[in-house]
Structures are given as structure tokens and as C-alpha cells.
Amino acid sequence: MAFRIILVGTTHPGNIGATARAMKNMGLRDLVLVSPRYFPHEDATARASGAEDILEAARVVDHLDEALTDCVYVAGASARSRAIDWPYMEPRECAQRLAKENIAGNVAVVFGPEKSGLTNDDLDRCNTLLTIPTAPDFSSLNIAMAVQIICYEIRLLQHQPPEASEPDVPPATGAEYEHFYKHLESVLTESGFLDPDNPRLLMRRLRRLFVKASLDKNEVNILRGILTALEPARNEGGDR
Amino acid sequence: MAFRIILVGTTHPGNIGATARAMKNMGLRDLVLVSPRYFPHEDATARASGAEDILEAARVVDHLDEALTDCVYVAGASARSRAIDWPYMEPRECAQRLAKENIAGNVAVVFGPEKSGLTNDDLDRCNTLLTIPTAPDFSSLNIAMAVQIICYEIRLLQHQPPEASEPDVPPATGAEYEHFYKHLESVLTESGFLDPDNPRLLMRRLRRLFVKASLDKNEVNILRGILTALEPARNEGGDR
Numbered sequence: 001m002a003f004r005i006i007l008v009g010t011t012h013p014g015n016i017g018a019t020a021r022a023m024k025n026m027g028l029r030d031l032v033l034v035s036p037r038y039f040p041h042e043d044a045t046a047r048a049s050g051a052e053d054i055l056e057a058a059r060v061v062d063h064l065d066e067a068l069t070d071c072v073y074v075a076g077a078s079a080r081s082r083a084i085d086w087p088y089m090e091p092r093e094c095a096q097r098l099a100k101e102n103i104a105g106n107v108a109v110v111f112g113p114e115k116s117g118l119t120n121d122d123l124d125r126c127n128t129l130l131t132i133p134t135a136p137d138f139s140s141l142n143i144a145m146a147v148q149i150i151c152y153e154i155r156l157l158q159h160q161p162p163e164a165s166e167p168d169v170p171p172a173t174g175a176e177y178e179h180f181y182k183h184l185e186s187v188l189t190e191s192g193f194l195d196p197d198n199p200r201l202l203m204r205r206l207r208r209l210f211v212k213a214s215l216d217k218n219e220v221n222i223l224r225g226i227l228t229a230l231e232p233a234r235n236e237g238g239d240r
Numbered sequence: 241m242a243f244r245i246i247l248v249g250t251t252h253p254g255n256i257g258a259t260a261r262a263m264k265n266m267g268l269r270d271l272v273l274v275s276p277r278y279f280p281h282e283d284a285t286a287r288a289s290g291a292e293d294i295l296e297a298a299r300v301v302d303h304l305d306e307a308l309t310d311c312v313y314v315a316g317a318s319a320r321s322r323a324i325d326w327p328y329m330e331p332r333e334c335a336q337r338l339a340k341e342n343i344a345g346n347v348a349v350v351f352g353p354e355k356s357g358l359t360n361d362d363l364d365r366c367n368t369l370l371t372i373p374t375a376p377d378f379s380s381l382n383i384a385m386a387v388q389i390i391c392y393e394i395r396l397l398q399h400q401p402p403e404a405s406e407p408d409v410p411p412a413t414g415a416e417y418e419h420f421y422k423h424l425e426s427v428l429t430e431s432g433f434l435d436p437d438n439p440r441l442l443m444r445r446l447r448r449l450f451v452k453a454s455l456d457k458n459e460v461n462i463l464r465g466i467l468t469a470l471e472p473a474r475n476e477g478g479d480r
Contacts, residue, residue: 022385027375050378092396133395135267138290145262148385149392155373156332193469205462213453222445229433230470 003098003154004108005147006067008034008122011114017047018144019111020054026151027158031058032067032108047144064110064122072105073098076118076126077146079139088129095153097128109150111143169216176220181207183227190232242346243338243394244270245387246307248362249353253278257287258384259351260294266391267398271298272307272348287384304350304362308414312345313338313454316358316366317386319379327452328369335393337368344410349390351383364444365414367451409456416460421447423467430472 005023010016016039020031031054033039039060048055061067068074075094089097098107109130112118123129132141132149141149172180185203188194194202213219228234245263250256256279260271271294273279279300288295301307308314315334318326329337338347349370352358363369372381372389381389412420425443428434434442453459468474 018382018385021382024378025374025381025385049382050380091392132392134265135395138264140290141265142258142261142289145258145265145385145388148388152331152372152389152392155375187470188466191469193466202462205459209453209455209459209462213449215449219445219449222442222449226428226433229431230427230472232470 001102001104002030002070002106002108003028003102004030004032004067004071004106005151006032006034006064006108006110007036007143008064008110008118009113010036010039010111010143013038013041013044014047015114015142015144016041016058017044017049017051017055018142019147020044020048020051020058022144022148022151024051024054026148026155028151028154029054029057031055033058033060034064034067035062036060064125067110068108068125070106071108073101073107074126075107075109075128075130075150076123077109077111077150078117078123078129078131079134079141088131091130091132091150091153094128094130095150095157098154099157109147111146114143169218172215172217172220176217177210177215180210180215180220180224183224187227187231241342241344242270242310242348243268243342244272244307244311244346244348245391246272246274246304246348246350247276247383248274248304248350248358250276250279250351250383251354253281253284254287255354255382255384256281256298257284257289257291257295258382259387260284260288260291260298262384262388262391264291264294266388266395268391268394269294269297271295273298273300274304274307275302276300304365305414305418307350308348308365310346311348311414312411313341313347314366314414315347315349315368315370315390316363317349317351317390318357318363318369318371319374319381326363326369326448328371331370331372331390331393334368334370335390335397339394339397341411345413349387351386354383360444364447365418367454409458412455412457412460416457417450417455420450420455420460420464423464427467427471 005028007016007019016036023031044055045052075098101107110126112122130150132146134141185199189196245268247256247259256276263271284295285292315338341347350366352362372386374381425439429436
């Protein structure tokens with residue numbers, strides 16, 4: 001089922017290109033343009049930057065209704081609070097709802113012209129408003145940025161982060177940690193840095209430090225190699 | 241505490257303006273530009289579209305280190321999988337971590353040049369990678385779009401600020417980490433453990449190890465004390 005982005009009355013063709021790129025980055029392909037001021041246009045192509053195929057496949061129509069005929073659920077982007085108390089969603093909730101409705105049919109997110117946004121007539125055709133949270137004193141998002149945010153939220157729902165793959169190097173075992181700590185303690189004692197009458201606090205701090213790092217086997221080997229290279233006895237020429 | 245966005249080597253000034261707008265929309269204000277190719281520039285101003293104040297207040301520096309000296313936690317944006325298995329987070333988890341660390345000090349998210357992204361040298365200075373999930377066949381996000389997504393996730397957290405209590409010991413800053421790594425590298429070179437002609441891989445592994453531990457100031461001091469105690473020159477009686 002289609003997951004559609006619809007741009008209504010877009011003024012700057014660069015924003016159409018940036019929208020195509022944002023969509024393709026997040027795996028969406030169905031773009032419909034309702035009465036764009038300039039399209040096709042070189043600025044659109046330039047900003048698409050690898051997403052020209054999305055632009056070429058974009059449908060251009062005269063009225064929003066034509067873009068929505070086959071849609072079962074529609075969200076209309078809006079920064080403004082409206083006189084009528086429309087239902088609205090933030091991007092995360094909206095993406096979840098769209099994904100759910102998308103099982104049954106085509107869904108769409110609609111964005112209005114850069115300056116004015118969607119009209120009340122347009123919003124009448126939407127099931128919900130999509131409102132992106134912003135700083136209260138500077139709420140006017142670039143339209144392609146708004147597209148990017150909702151497409152990102154949609155992407156997150158599709159993409160299951162790969163199950164943490166087996167690390168290349170296995171983690172150090174408890175015994176390896178202990179051998180390392182013993183080695184460390186002996187080198188620090190030899191050097192005089194650690195008071196053998198009261199080693200506890202320092203060793204505890206060092207244990208905590210290395211445990212925070214979740215050492216792997218290679219890392220323990222590197223640290224032990226360093227300790228061996230820095231052993232005071234060794235650096236005194238071994239003649240004691 | 242500052243929540244900083246850092247752009248390294250940005251090629252297209254329009255992206256700097258779009259970044260400023262994305263930040264201001266989501267309530268962030270601290271922008272640092274590391275060696276931008278063109279700045280100030282009319283394209284940056286045009287795309288800022290109401291966020292010119294962010295551009296005017298932006299700091300321009302020559303090297304990433306200058307942007308990080310006062311930072312306690314840094315995420316580096318990266319689409320690429322790396323040879324060394326870096327720890328990485330997706331935007332939601334990363335925003336949560338940044339917000340938590342932000343209670344104790346300044347935090348930053350770093351974005352590399354449009355074409356090439358951050359270098360391994362840059363990533364060495366980051367506590368984690370930030371990886372934005374995308375469609376596998378078209379993963380190259382516009383940089384300002386990537387900024388928008390992480391700023392959006394940060395904004396969402398401000399609805400519900402984390403409860404995390406002030407840690408007893410403040411986390412180490414970027415400068416403290418760098419001084420420690422420099423000290424470590426010099427001691428390892430002196431001891432012969434590190435080949436000065438090819439220090440990179442070992443130092444990178446050690447950086448990764450310590451960054452995983454999220455060192456606090458005390459821990460860095462302990463580690464530097466150990467390095468001083470184990471310096472080969474010192475253990476040869478200091479007579480060279």
C-alpha cells in the first residue's frame with residue numbers, strides 16, 4: 001500500500017527536490033504535487049541530489065482531492081493552532097497511526113505552501129493534523145525539513161535495528177580481568193604509585209574504570225602488553 | 241550548559257544557513273564552524289530564513305579541537321561503517337545520552353564535509369558515532385537534514401527533561417582527554433611499545449577503550465599519575 005507525501009502549492013522548486021531526497025533517504029517513493037508553482041525545475045533537480053527518480057515518477061495534479069481519492073487516512077501538516085480545535089498528533093504518534101492504517105490502504109501526509117500552509121479547506125480533507133514540536137519563538141519549519149522528520153519517524157517503524165551482531169572480538173572473561181588487575185597492581189606497587197599497605201581504594205577505582213569500558217580480549221591483551229613494556233624492573237635493565 | 245552543533249569543513253554555505261534554521265526551530269543556539277569553505281555567504285543568510293542571529297553568533301575556528309575543548313561528551317555523525325568497530329547510537333538514544341551528559345557540561349554533535357564526512361582523526365575525538373537510519377540503497381542524507389533530525393530528537397526530550405542527578409565527579413573534558421592521550425602516546429613511544437612510524441592503529445584502539453569508559457576528571461588524573469610513575473626515563477634514575 002502506498003505511503004504518500006503530497007505537497008500543495010509549493011512555491012520554491014528547491015523544496016520539491018529536497019523533499020524527494022528526504023523521502024528516498026527514508027525509503028518512501030510516492031510523491032504527488034498539487035499545483036506546484038514551478039515544476040519541473042532545475043532547482044528541484046539540483047536539490048534532489050540522487051533522488052531524481054522520485055521527481056520523475058511524481059504525479060502532478062490540480063486539486064488535493066485528486067491526490068487523496070485512493071487514501072484511507074490523511075494527516076495534514078500544520079504549525080498553526082486553529083480556531084476550530086482540530087485533533088492533532090506529533091510526528092511519532094502520527095507515524096504509528098499512519099503505519100497502522102497503511103495495512104488496510106493508502107495513506108498520505110499533506111504539506112501546504114511555504115508561506116501560508118494548508119487552508120481550512122485542505123484540512124477538512126485530513127483525518128488529523130500533524131504538528132511538529134518546535135521552539136515557541138521560531139516555529140516555522142522549512143517544508144522539506146518537516147517532510148524529513150515525519151519520514152524519519154516512519155522509517156523508524158519499518159527498520160528494526162539489526163540485532164546486535166556478535167562482536168568481532170569476544171569480551172574479556174572474569175579470569176582475564178582478574179589477571180589484568182593483578183598485573184596492574186603489581187606494576188603499580190613496584191613503581192611506588194600504589195601503597196601496598198592500602199591498595200584498596202585505588203584498585204577499586206581502576207576496576208570501576210575498566211569495567212565501564214567493557215573490555216574485549218584484544219583490549220586486555222593490549223593493556224597487559226603496555227604493563228609489561230612499562231614494568232619498572234624491565235626499564236632498570238633487569239639487573240636487580 | 242551548551243548544546244553545540246559543530247560543522248566541519250562545510251562546502252555549501254546554504255547548508256550552514258539551513259543548519260542554523262533547523263537549530264533555532266528546535267531551540268538550539270550554539271553553532272561552531274570549523275574551517276567552512278565559504279562563510280559568511282549570501283546563500284547561508286538566505287537559507288537561515290529568520291535564524292540570521294544564530295549565524296551571526298556562530299564561532300569560526302580552524303581545528304575541531306578548538307570547538308571541543310570545553311565539551312564533556314561528543315557525538316560524531318557518520319553514515320559509514322568503520323574498519324574498527326566504533327560504538328554508535330541512533331538519534332533517539334544519542335539525544336538521550338547527550339541530554340544526560342549535558343547536565344554536567346557542554347555537549348556537541350559534529351558533522352563532517354558534505355561529500356566525505358568526518359575523518360577517522362575527527363572521530364577519534366568523539367565519544368560515540370551518531371548514525372541515522374536510512375534506506376539501505378540511498379543513505380546519503382543532506383547535512384542540514386541530519387542536523388534537523390537530531391535537533392528534533394533533542395527537542396522532544398525537553399518536554400520531559402531527564403532526572404539524572406549531578407554526578408559526584410564531573411566528566412573529563414575533550415581537552416583533558418587529549419592531554420591524557422598525548423601523555424600516553426609519549427610514554428608508550430619512549431618505552432618502545434609504540435612504533436612512532438605507525439602509531440595510529442594502537443592509539444585509536446586505546447582512545448576507543450577509554451572513551452567507552454566515559455572517564456571522569458578523577459579517573460583521568462589517576463591515569464596520568466600512573467603514566468608519570470611508569471615513565472621509562474624516571475625509572476632509569478632520571479640520568480639521561
